[in-house]
Amino acid sequence: MTHSVKARVKNGRLVLDEPTHLPEGTEVTLAVTDDEPDNEERARILVAVERSMDQVKAGKHVDADVVIARLLARG
Numbered sequence: 001m002t003h004s005v006k007a008r009v010k011n012g013r014l015v016l017d018e019p020t021h022l023p024e025g026t027e028v029t030l031a032v033t034d035d036e037p038d039n040e041e042r043a044r045i046l047v048a049v050e051r052s053m054d055q056v057k058a059g060k061h062v063d064a065d066v067v068i069a070r071l072l073a074r075g
Contacts, residue, residue, distance in 0.1 A: 006017040007030075014030065022028070037045065055061055 003020075003022070005020050007014040008017060009015075
């Protein structure tokens, strides 16, 4: 089972930002993540977005409803 919750450190303790419905006594493993992209990753993302926008402007795209229908058809 995968379940994620957000927490903050307060006075050296982890405090959940939201309620959890895990059973009392459940053992959890915490991993610290850095969700913020660095400058190099931001630059790559910007280039990819600009390339995608150019493709859309040139009519080289597939509408979302078509993609969803294809995915649903795979079953």
